[in-house]
Amino acid sequence: xxxxxxxxxxxxxxxxxxxxxxxxxxxxxxxxxxxxxxxxxxxxxxxxxxxxxxxxxxxxxxxxxxxxxxxxxxxxxxxxxxxxxxxxxxxxxxxxxxxxxxxxxxxxxxxxxxxxxxxxxxxxxxxxxxxxxxxxxxxxxxxxxxxxxxxxxxxxxxxxxxx
Numbered sequence: 087x088x089x090x091x092x093x094x095x096x097x098x099x100x101x102x103x104x105x106x107x108x109x110x111x112x113x114x115x116x117x118x119x120x121x122x123x124x125x126x127x128x129x130x131x132x133x134x135x136x137x138x139x140x141x142x143x144x145x146x147x148x149x150x151x152x153x154x155x156x157x158x159x160x161x162x163x164x165x166x167x168x169x170x171x172x173x174x175x176x177x178x179x180x181x182x183x184x185x186x187x188x189x190x191x192x193x194x195x196x197x198x199x200x201x202x203x204x205x206x207x208x209x210x211x212x213x214x215x216x217x218x219x220x221x222x223x224x225x226x227x228x229x230x231x232x233x234x235x236x237x238x239x240x241x242x243x244x245x246x247x248x249x
Contacts, residue, residue, distance in 0.1 A: 091227055092220035093248040094213075095197060095234065097189045097241040099165045104185075105130060107155040114151050121147060128152070135166075135183040138174060145171065145179055162242030186241055188215030193241055200237065205230055 108130045115121045115128065126139040126148060135152075139145050153163055167184040174180040189197070194217050198210035201219065208221040208230055221227050231245050 090220050090222055091224050091249060092218055093227060093231075094246045095189065095217040095219060096215070096244050096246055098187055098244055099161050099185070099242065100159075103159040103161055104156070104165075107152065107159050107161065108135065110155045111148070111152045114155075115148065120144075133185055133187075134169075135185070136180065137183065138178060138180045140178050142171060142179055145181060164240065164242040189217060189241060189243075190215075193239060196239070197234065200233070201230060204233065 108128055112128050115124075115126050121144060124140045124144050126137070126144060128148065129136045129138075137145060137148050137152075139148060149168075153166075156163060156166075165186050167186050169182040169184060171179050171181045191212070194212040194215075197217050198212060201208050201210045205221075205226060207223070208219060208226050211218045211220075219227060219230055221230075227248070234243060234245075
């Protein structure tokens, strides 16, 4: 039996968990004494989170709350791509936090190169914003997963469609 096994490497996040994390962040901002009167808003859009607050100090506090709530919901903090802080009307600041989804071509090439260099019996192919990894042995695939978990890439990786 010479079948091949495979899995996909993707970069995605659970949207509902992110919605819940943002909701908890808004609730904590509204209940915390030091942030209550800042009129801070945190809005979750389709591809970004927009934070509007009165100073960079409160913006840092909002970042800390958002990161804590996100981490508690088992989401990686690598999904956040913090934009620059803009000044808004009325001496306020606004920041857009883009949500990373998918593996870029450069990172996909980096992953496939790492597999070619370290694992001779494993094939990697780039398929859109995912990488398909295949081999004749499940053990080799497990080794690839363990090695990629050790690698510090700028995106959060998930391993799906393991067959």
